[in-house]
Amino acid sequence: MRDGKSKTMEFITFQSKVINLRVFDYSYNPIKYSNIDYGSDFIQSNNISSGGEYQYETTQHENNPLVGQNVSPNNDQYIYTYTVSLPPSLESLRFSHYLTPTDSRINLMIKRAQHLRHLDVSYFQTSYFPQIYFEGDHNIEFINMSGIDANLYCLKHSKVKSLFQNLSVAVMQNIQLGKAILSGCDIFSLLPVIENLDVSSNNMWFLSENAFIYNNELRILNMKINSFTEIPTAVTALSNLEFLDLRNNYIQSINETIRKWLDQQYPRTFKLYLGGNTFSCTCDTMYSIKWLFTTKIRFDRSKKDFDCRLSNGTVINTLHANENFHDLFSHCDSETWLQVGIGLIVAFFVCVVPVAIIISYRWKITFYIYKKFRRVVEKGLRQKCQYDVYLSYAEDSQSWVINSLRPKLEETWKMKVCIGDRDFLVGESKSEAIANAISESRHVIKAVATLEARKADVKCIPDELCHIWKDVIDVTWPDNESDNGWQTLKLALWSELS
Numbered sequence: 001m002r003d004g005k006s007k008t009m010e011f012i013t014f015q016s017k018v019i020n021l022r023v024f025d026y027s028y029n030p031i032k033y034s035n036i037d038y039g040s041d042f043i044q045s046n047n048i049s050s051g052g053e054y055q056y057e058t059t060q061h062e063n064n065p066l067v068g069q070n071v072s073p074n075n076d077q078y079i080y081t082y083t084v085s086l087p088p089s090l091e092s093l094r095f096s097h098y099l100t101p102t103d104s105r106i107n108l109m110i111k112r113a114q115h116l117r118h119l120d121v122s123y124f125q126t127s128y129f130p131q132i133y134f135e136g137d138h139n140i141e142f143i144n145m146s147g148i149d150a151n152l153y154c155l156k157h158s159k160v161k162s163l164f165q166n167l168s169v170a171v172m173q174n175i176q177l178g179k180a181i182l183s184g185c186d187i188f189s190l191l192p193v194i195e196n197l198d199v200s201s202n203n204m205w206f207l208s209e210n211a212f213i214y215n216n217e218l219r220i221l222n223m224k225i226n227s228f229t230e231i232p233t234a235v236t237a238l239s240n241l242e243f244l245d246l247r248n249n250y251i252q253s254i255n256e257t258i259r260k261w262l263d264q265q266y267p268r269t270f271k272l273y274l275g276g277n278t279f280s281c282t283c284d285t286m287y288s289i290k291w292l293f294t295t296k297i298r299f300d301r302s303k304k305d306f307d308c309r310l311s312n313g314t315v316i317n318t319l320h321a322n323e324n325f326h327d328l329f330s331h332c333d334s335e336t337w338l339q340v341g342i343g344l345i346v347a348f349f350v351c352v353v354p355v356a357i358i359i360s361y362r363w364k365i366t367f368y369i370y371k372k373f374r375r376v377v378e379k380g381l382r383q384k385c386q387y388d389v390y391l392s393y394a395e396d397s398q399s400w401v402i403n404s405l406r407p408k409l410e411e412t413w414k415m416k417v418c419i420g421d422r423d424f425l426v427g428e429s430k431s432e433a434i435a436n437a438i439s440e441s442r443h444v445i446k447a448v449a450t451l452e453a454r455k456a457d458v459k460c461i462p463d464e465l466c467h468i469w470k471d472v473i474d475v476t477w478p479d480n481e482s483d484n485g486w487q488t489l490k491l492a493l494w495s496e497l498s
Contacts, residue, residue: 021087027096027120081107081133092118096144099125107131113138122171123147131159139166146173154185161190168217169196177202178227189214198222200245207232216240224248224273236261242269247300248276253285259295266296273300281308281321283332293322388415389493390441392434397447405447408486415493443493 015024086093093116105128113134122144129152140163150172153159164170170191177187177199188211191197195217205227211234212218218238224247231254235244251274254262262272281289292304305319310328321328358365389409393401409415418441424433438444473492477485 015087016085018087020089022089023092023094024087024090025094025096027094027098029098079105079107081109081131083109083111085111086113086116088112089115091115092120094118094120095124096120097123097125105130107133109133109135110138111135113140116140118142120144121148122173127152129153129159132163134162138162141167142169143167144171145175146171148175150175150177150180150185150187151183154180154187154190155183157190164190165192167191167194170194171198173198173201175199175202178204178206181206186211188212191215193217196220199226201225203227205229207234209233210237212237219243221245224276230255231258233257241265243271243273245273246277247273251277252280253288254291255288259288259291262297263295269298271298271300274306275300278307278309278315279318281316281318281328282311283329286325286329286332289318289321290325292318385442386416386440387418387437388441389443389445390418390437391445391447392420393447401447405445413490413493 015021090112098121107130110132114137116138117140119140119142123146126148129148143163172187177185180187181204192214194215197215197218197220200222201224203226204223211232215238217240219240220243221235221238221241222245224245226246226249228246228249228251230251231244231246235241236258262270279285279289289308292299292306303319304322305317307315308318308321309315391401391406391409406417406419409417418437420430420434420437423437424430475485475488475492
């Protein structure tokens with residue numbers, strides 16, 4: 001191929017003239033080598049150096065005319081669109097491991113693709129994914145895009161939307177999908193009618209719960225050789241799923257939500273492949289181990305002897321763990337009952353102690369509630385009270401009450417005061433008049449001037465009156481006629497009136 005330009009023209013002429021060509025394979029054709037990674041499936045043991053890097057030879061084809069047509073990837077206005085007319089009967093086209101210069105930026109217009117069903121562009125080395133157009137309808141059902149970084153096209157849906165719209169089978173290994181998902185890539189939404197999807201070897205460890213909401217037709221899902229620590233709950237949205245491959249991940253157990261969903265797949269056939277995962281055999285996961293041997297789901301290992309690590313680090317298998325379930329997990333029940341016992345004790349104290357307190361102080365609590373309720377009611381019906389204050393006094397306090405206290409209440413503070421000697425009707429029973437006056441007053445003031453009464457001990461109060469003592473405000477009047485006594489009395493009266 002010393003004359004690259006003439007060979008290219010020969011190829012163009014050839015593909016335009018062939019009529020009955022059904023399969024065309026142009027794979028492993030280097031235009032220009034670049035630093036590539038073929039993936040673990042293509043690395044042979046004898047090609048690995050001591051440093052763990054893949055060794056290969058590089059060859060430059062300086063005379064290839066396609067190399068000279070490429071432009072800088074930073075110069076978008078010079079992106080060329082090439083028109084490719086496929087042979088009319090072509091069904092399968094393969095450009096696998098095609099090495100193109102990293103700076104080539106072209107778009108493709110594909111004609112006569114109505115019979116094309118199979119497209120393989122896996123490990124096509126490029127740093128720019130072309131915009132792909134189709135003239136007329138196409139019915140591409142299978143595509144292999146393994147090895148092409150998903151970020152080159154996933155975030156620009158228009159580039160591949162038309163290419164993916166009819167796909168029933170897609171192979172997308174080693175496309176760095178785990179990293180692309182974190183960047184906002186929603187590649188699954190591009191596959192509305194996909195039935196068989198292979199996204200293995202992509203270092204995925206997370207999928208959102210809505211990842212597969214657009215993939216109702218998906219029946220076969222291959223996610224082996226990734227980094228999942230549990231079966232993603234996103235798969236529960238796949239109502240037609242029949243096969244799920246999660247081999248060689250880091251799955252340690254199957255949670256209750258996934259177990260219930262898997263059991264609901266019966267009686268239709270469902271296969272779950274979990275080989276290569278090391279399960280956890282601890283008290284927290286023992287029900288997951290037991291479930292493996294009760295479910296009717298089919299596994300890749302008919303004996304269900306998956307690797308299983310005990311809490312002490314010893315690795316056994318789940319079959320052995322199930323056969324010796326009592327010996328391995330009997331101590332878990334004691335822990336469970338201990339937790340139940342602690343829970344009951346806590347519940348006892350939470351429930352019984354408050355009840356005991358309520359019973360012991362039921363009368364005080366009842367009176368407190370009554371007092372609060374009465375205060376609220378009286379506040380709402382305050383306008384119905386006839387007096388603000390009922391004033392009662394002993395003979396030795398009469399002079400101070402008449403000359404000082406009554407004027408302060410009525411004239412200065414503008415309160416309506418009831419005084420027995422002045423306001424009781426003649427001939428009325430005094431005890432009844434006092435009772436009626438108290439019930440019609442918001443406050444009662446009892447003026448006591450004797451030293452003995454002022455120093456009376458609270459313990460001397462009868463038990464019947466102890467419950468109302470907290471409603472009594474003791475205003476001790478100073479010997480000198482200062483403002484402190486008046487201020488204290490005013491606060492006691494007006495705080496209830498506000």
